[in-house]
Amino acid sequence: MLGTNDLTRKFSLNPTEIALGVGALLFTIKSLVPPWTNAPKLLLICPAPAISSGWQAPLFDGADGKARQMAPLYKWQADRYGAAFFDAGTVVKVSPLDGVTIREPGASRGPSGDRSTACGRRRSVTVRRRCRRRNARPPPKRALLLFDRVRRGAA
Helix, strand or coil: CCCCHHHCCCCCCCHHHHHHHHHHHHHHHHHCCCCCCCCCCCEEEECCCCCCCHHHCCCCCCHHHHHHCHHHHHHHHHHHCCCEEEEHHHCCEECCCCCCCEECCCCCCCCCCCCHHHHCHHHHHHHHHHHHHCCCCCCCHHHHHHHHHHHHCCC
């Protein structure tokens, strides 16, 4: 969602700067609409608060506090440019595996409640098939097994 990557240490932006950047996008969209057409209805969605957790924790170091401040600032920009506003953080949470991916409660579990069906061997086979279709080199089996172990919480 817009603004999540801006929370990384790489950009060193504060929440106000991120919200102003989103406001600039809303302004650009509104200014590019020809006067003889109807203006599009805009919906600004504030991302679920990112956490510095999992394998991306070094990238999102300090994002926890900044992410919590973004919803009111996004609302301010939505009101300023006449867009509807929705705070995704009221409905979904982020995964502790990486700190930014949206997940539903219990989404990492399979139909029977165990973790093996959701993240086990089946995922590796799917990744390999997609790579074959694109004529891309599939990742090595060792990397896929490590990926599956991390997803299951075993590593």
